[in-house]
Amino acid sequence: MAVKHTKRTEDYSKWYNEIVQRADLAEHSDVRGCMVIKPYGFAIWEKMKEILDQKFKDTGRSNAYFPLFIPKSYLSKEADHVEGFAKECAVVTHYRLKNSDDGSGVVVDPNAKLEEELIVRPTSETIIWNSYRNWIQSYRDLPILINQWANVVRWEMRTRLFLRTAEFLWQEGHTAHATAQEAKDETSQMLEVYADFAEKYMAMPVVKGRKTESERFAGAEDTLCIESLMQDGKALQAGTSHFLGQNFAKAFDVKFADKQGGLDHVWATSWGVSTRLMGALIMCHSDDEGLVLPPRLAPIQVVAIPIYRSKDELRSISDKMNLLKDAFSSKGISFKFDDDDNRRPGWKFSEYETKGVPVRLAMGPRDLENGKIEVVRRDTKEKDLVDFEGIAGYVASLLDEIQKNLFDKALDFKTKSTVEVDDFKAFKKAINKGGFVSAHWDGTSETENRIKEYTQATIRCIPLEQKKESGSCILTGKPSQGRVLFAKAY
RNA sequence: CGGGAUGUAGCUUAGUCCGGUUAAAGUGCGCGUCUGGGGGGCGCGAGAUCGGUGGUUCGAAUCCACUCAUCCCGACCA
Numbered sequence: 001m002a003v004k005h006t007k008r009t010e011d012y013s014k015w016y017n018e019i020v021q022r023a024d025l026a027e028h029s030d031v032r033g034c035m036v037i038k039p040y041g042f043a044i045w046e047k048m049k050e051i052l053d054q055k056f057k058d059t060g061r062s063n064a065y066f067p068l069f070i071p072k073s074y075l076s077k078e079a080d081h082v083e084g085f086a087k088e089c090a091v092v093t094h095y096r097l098k099n100s101d102d103g104s105g106v107v108v109d110p111n112a113k114l115e116e117e118l119i120v121r122p123t124s125e126t127i128i129w130n131s132y133r134n135w136i137q138s139y140r141d142l143p144i145l146i147n148q149w150a151n152v153v154r155w156e157m158r159t160r161l162f163l164r165t166a167e168f169l170w171q172e173g174h175t176a177h178a179t180a181q182e183a184k185d186e187t188s189q190m191l192e193v194y195a196d197f198a199e200k201y202m203a204m205p206v207v208k209g210r211k212t213e214s215e216r217f218a219g220a221e222d223t224l225c226i227e228s229l230m231q232d233g234k235a236l237q238a239g240t241s242h243f244l245g246q247n248f249a250k251a252f253d254v255k256f257a258d259k260q261g262g263l264d265h266v267w268a269t270s271w272g273v274s275t276r277l278m279g280a281l282i283m284c285h286s287d288d289e290g291l292v293l294p295p296r297l298a299p300i301q302v303v304a305i306p307i308y309r310s311k312d313e314l315r316s317i318s319d320k321m322n323l324l325k326d327a328f329s330s331k332g333i334s335f336k337f338d339d340d341d342n343r344r345p346g347w348k349f350s351e352y353e354t355k356g357v358p359v360r361l362a363m364g365p366r367d368l369e370n371g372k373i374e375v376v377r378r379d380t381k382e383k384d385l386v387d388f389e390g391i392a393g394y395v396a397s398l399l400d401e402i403q404k405n406l407f408d409k410a411l412d413f414k415t416k417s418t419v420e421v422d423d424f425k426a427f428k429k430a431i432n433k434g435g436f437v438s439a440h441w442d443g444t445s446e447t448e449n450r451i452k453e454y455t456q457a458t459i460r461c462i463p464l465e466q467k468k469e470s471g472s473c474i475l476t477g478k479p480s481q482g483r484v485l486f487a488k489a490y
Numbered sequence: 491c492g493g494g495a496u497g498u499a500g501c502u503u504a505g506u507c508c509g510g511u512u513a514a515a516g517u518g519c520g521c522g523u524c525u526g527g528g529g530g531g532c533g534c535g536a537g538a539u540c541g542g543u544g545g546u547u548c549g550a551a552u553c554c555a556c557u558c559a560u561c562c563c564g565a566c567c568a
Contacts, residue, residue, distance in 0.1 A: 088568090309525085344530065
């Protein structure tokens with residue numbers, strides 16, 4: 001019996017929520033706005049982490065860890081920064097509980113008030129730059145290239161699993177440089193790392209771009225980003241890399257002596273991606289049956305299901321599967337043989353489909369006799385009967401093909417969903433249809449805001465790679481030097 | 491913080507308008523059995539102080555008041 005689920009075309013956000021829960025990725029916690037990431041979901045995040053972490057290290061960065069709590073006074077040192085985050089900070093005011101007088105439970109001990117309140121980090125620039133002051137005296141101490149894997153808290157009004165939660169996991173890189181150019185290069189380099197990760201591993205095409213002033217990170221001089229397009233036509237910011245100028249160095253008085261003996265403030269960057277990538281991954285590839293995972297991020301790449309009546313049949317199939325286990329493991333392919341006798345084959349088929357396992361194998365008595373095995377790929381659901389001999393090699397190249405196919409499909413969708421328009425009427429129509437809309441803009445925040453009011457669309461980015469082209473702003477008609485990318489966004 | 495809605499078994503819900511004895515179903519869970527190539531069938535069983543507190547009443551899941559929580563729509567939002 002097929003179980004009814006919400007389809008993407010019926011209600012996209014309902015579909016999304018159901019996938020997250022059905023695929024066992026995460027659930028709502030009793031704590032408002034916070035989620036529990038379940039083992040299967042966390043396994044995907046761990047793969048992302050592992051790959052990114054290696055990329056950071058390969059490019060010369062190292063990990064460190066800074067405190068969860070930030071003294072309130074630190075946060076207020078950089079004016080734009082505090083303004084950007086003040087409205088969504090959790091604050092620690094006391095350090096002790098006590099039993100209530102009426103015995104009804106514990107209450108906050110009013111005598112244990114902190115002299116200076118602590119902010120639960122919404123991001124760590126301030127506490128890190130406070131340390132950097134002590135670490136940096138000379139140009140010889142630079143650059144400092146540090147990353148930390150951590151949780152942060154932003155008290156959001158409305159939350160959605162993975163996409164926007166009050167607490168989330170991320171990595172934040174914080175670097176310090178002797179020159180502006182070096183910091184800018186760092187910002188670009190890390191953006192490349194993110195783009196490469198998104199495309200090669202998540203199989204998710206992205207647009208690399210620059211944020212407009214109003215979308216820029218609080219405290220940054222320049223924000224670069226990768227933007228991706230979800231299947232419902234809404235854009236999602238998947239990663240950001242900021243050139244912070246000397247803002248934090250000035251706020252925290254971080255100076256260094258250069259070769260000539262002069263004293264100057266240090267140049268900074270920060271860059272990050274979060275568990276939001278999980279949301280992007282889900283919305284980029286999954287279908288009405290459930291999750292679809294790119295092989296390079298799938299915790300289980302291949303699952304095998306035995307079909308049998310008697311114990312003897314199971315035993316002879318198991319013998320074959322154990323051979324496979326070794327063959328796959330020597331190729332670095334993660335393989336699961338599901339011989340759980342409490343679940344039936346049909347149930348298992350649905351289960352692994354829901355969880356997005358890229359390749360499913362099934363073997364029954366008939367196959368065993370004929371030296372065959374059934375191979376089903378998750379992305380196209382194509383089913384083939386293949387010779388058992390040499391199956392590991394067959395599956396290895398199939399996984400590569402699936403990885404490529406997912407990217408190609410997503411790229412095709414993105415290309416088809418990106419349109420150029422030259423007047424406001426066409427713009428409104430295109431925005432309502434969904435997707436990226438490439439249009440001329442006069443470069444002012446006023447115009448940007450008015451367009452947002454009229455259409456709910458925002459400028460996702462000013463693409464880094466694009467042809468120079470003069471034109472006129474779709475709203476005001478004023479001259480423009482190039483197109484920017486608009487979309488409704490998550 | 492404004493507007494709307496909902497809290498009943500692990501989950502999804504019926505019952506509430508119009509008060510009545512042991513609170514109902516599906517799913518999930520446990521046991522048995524037949525089964526097994528796309529979410530199995532049958533039988534038996536466990537599981538709920540009906541969000542909380544107080545009130546009205548002979549009697550409250552049901553009516554009233556208060557309270558807590560969650561969800562949706564706004565506002566806000568890397």
